Amino acid sequence: xxxxxxxxxxxxxxxxxxxxxxxxxxxxxGPIRSKLEANQIRAFESxxxxxxxxxxxxxxxxPTNDSCGKDPHFKFDVITKSEQQxxxxxxxxxxxxxxxxxxxxxxYVHGLPERRESYTLNGVSHSQENFxxxxxxxxxxxxxxxxxxxxxxxAVDSRIFCGSYSNIVVNDSxxxxxxxxxxxxxxxxxxPSQDTSxxxxxxxxxxxxxxxxxxxxxPHELVSSGHDAKTLFSRDCKNQGPFLRxxxxxxxxxxxxxxxxxxxxxxxxxxxGDRTIMNxxxxxxxxxxxxxxxxxxxxxxxxxxxxxxxxxKRKLFNWSPLNTSDxxxxxxxxxNSPDKIVNGDNCCAVKLSIKSFKVPExxxxxxxxxxxxxxxxxxxxxxxxxxxxxxxxxxxVQGKKVRDDNKTLLQTGISQDDKRHNLGFILEPxxxxxxxxxxxxxxxxxxxxxxxxxxxxxxLVSQPGTSDFxxxxxxxxxxxxxxxxTCQALVAVPPIGMKALAVVPFHRKSGHxxxxxxxxxxxFSVPEVEALxxxxxxxxxxxxxxxxxxxxxxxxxxxxxxxxxxxxxxVHTARISPQQRRGEPVPQExxxxxxxxxxxWSHRHAKQQAQAKAAV
DNA sequence: ATTAGGG
DNA sequence: CCCTAAT
Numbered sequence: 001x002x003x004x005x006x007x008x009x010x011x012x013x014x015x016x017x018x019x020x021x022x023x024x025x026x027x028x029x030g031p032i033r034s035k036l037e038a039n040q041i042r043a044f045e046s047x048x049x050x051x052x053x054x055x056x057x058x059x060x061x062x063p064t065n066d067s068c069g070k071d072p073h074f075k076f077d078v079i080t081k082s083e084q085q086x087x088x089x090x091x092x093x094x095x096x097x098x099x100x101x102x103x104x105x106x107x108y109v110h111g112l113p114e115r116r117e118s119y120t121l122n123g124v125s126h127s128q129e130n131f132x133x134x135x136x137x138x139x140x141x142x143x144x145x146x147x148x149x150x151x152x153x154x155a156v157d158s159r160i161f162c163g164s165y166s167n168i169v170v171n172d173s174x175x176x177x178x179x180x181x182x183x184x185x186x187x188x189x190x191x192p193s194q195d196t197s198x199x200x201x202x203x204x205x206x207x208x209x210x211x212x213x214x215x216x217x218x219p220h221e222l223v224s225s226g227h228d229a230k231t232l233f234s235r236d237c238k239n240q241g242p243f244l245r246x247x248x249x250x251x252x253x254x255x256x257x258x259x260x261x262x263x264x265x266x267x268x269x270x271x272x273g274d275r276t277i278m279n280x281x282x283x284x285x286x287x288x289x290x291x292x293x294x295x296x297x298x299x300x301x302x303x304x305x306x307x308x309x310x311x312x313k314r315k316l317f318n319w320s321p322l323n324t325s326d327x328x329x330x331x332x333x334x335x336n337s338p339d340k341i342v343n344g345d346n347c348c349a350v351k352l353s354i355k356s357f358k359v360p361e362x363x364x365x366x367x368x369x370x371x372x373x374x375x376x377x378x379x380x381x382x383x384x385x386x387x388x389x390x391x392x393x394x395x396x397v398q399g400k401k402v403r404d405d406n407k408t409l410l411q412t413g414i415s416q417d418d419k420r421h422n423l424g425f426i427l428e429p430x431x432x433x434x435x436x437x438x439x440x441x442x443x444x445x446x447x448x449x450x451x452x453x454x455x456x457x458x459x460l461v462s463q464p465g466t467s468d469f470x471x472x473x474x475x476x477x478x479x480x481x482x483x484x485x486t487c488q489a490l491v492a493v494p495p496i497g498m499k500a501l502a503v504v505p506f507h508r509k510s511g512h513x514x515x516x517x518x519x520x521x522x523x524f525s526v527p528e529v530e531a532l533x534x535x536x537x538x539x540x541x542x543x544x545x546x547x548x549x550x551x552x553x554x555x556x557x558x559x560x561x562x563x564x565x566x567x568x569x570x571v572h573t574a575r576i577s578p579q580q581r582r583g584e585p586v587p588q589e590x591x592x593x594x595x596x597x598x599x600x601w602s603h604r605h606a607k608q609q610a611q612a613k614a615a616v
Numbered sequence: 617a618t619t620a621g622g623g
Numbered sequence: 624c625c626c627t628a629a630t
Binding site: 542543544545560561564568 | 617618619620621
């Protein structure tokens, strides 16, 4: 029953981001992955739980709060049932969380200011419009903490500020939602290209991030097939190897670079634009990425038809009972918490409307020589690094965090009218991710001295009404991995006191191993096979580095491991019947050589081994 | 960093 | 192609 409702709303439960590749391999495939998934599930359960339990049914979309005008986030609205009719009360004056709510940071969609980021489902006929996501940067006044811009490489000092896990209000349906990551992914595949532009001083990303990122991407130069003539077939050569009759030193020339990676998350066609350099030199540049899920139906249709996001079955969560019925929620449904029971009064439910959650600030570090595609991945990585590792919800009452989970709302004062508007929710990472090495070992990226990056964890604070307080977990406490409430204190944070929450290195291999990319599949062409065969004929198996140097030096994407693997498959291919072969057919002549070469060198190796043995 | 081999 | 273990 629940499942049906979910389908109706287009959510088959939650789809979590892929668990980091590295996490599931080296240390065993099971436990870590499971743990991560569990964390993710818990995180979103928290989200959903809060949203679902506390949200109030409202007949109309929540009015947009223009009080801040620039940042429609950070609105946590608390209303009571009695106040329900008073639409004016739906939204209270909210603080602009960022001291610098700059017009510059305002984003546009389709050229129009987009302010209504989110709605309640009830108000939009369950059209799923209320799931929105956006990443935008806080512009300006960031230089103090910015990255040094090295000559010729620089970095995009883009303080990505992403937010808006928008309100989720489905009183009469199963709570549904999805991770921002998934939303992003979905958007990548569905949102058509929008007006995009990159300006001199700042970048405006309009439309989906995907579109945006392709602004500077140029058509793929399909040179890969352009193997030089010297790789053409030649069967008339002198002996080179054991039984060779081929011209020497066939070398495949291929201008393909090694920008052949793609995020494993996205099983859509390789991003042809990855290769283009993104030249963002100055720290004053802002990257703005906006995601607005406007048309869910379209998205969903695409999702299904294109199989862009292979849906992975996930167990449905054991949802709290609030959604098991299609009927509207009554008091008990909405707030089925022990508090109420303690009170013994069914009519005293507190209804809360959470307009949006703010996502932690991100700090992205990318060399200017990075490709747009890599920027995308980096941002994605940053987002997922925060969202993926588990969030939990904190409650703030009048700026003070309520740590005792066992307290009733009555006891904490949440139920009191005067305090209700000072109720805030925070999403905070379970474990602050603070240990990103500033830079990779890539020498080309290291310039002009070290780049000290502030790495502090700032909780996601979303608090209405008041408070310049943010909770800043100390490094010591958060790095332990446990939430240690006692070690945390409410700390006054200056308005712009936005420390980077996460620093994401451009090269993920040097940083945490999350979301390692899988290299794009690149089938060997016949000329490549030719070159490989010839090289192996000459050098023998087992000298793959030499083979690489000899015949594939210009093809950066072909590693010696690749060549070794290809040889392996070639041998296999040669042994199977032609009907079983797939892909571009390899000329039988080549396959014959493969078999001959393989046999020759196998025999030779065996002989050598025997000799070595005899010697001993 | 390479090599060999399983997945 | 990926991932490892062993060199």
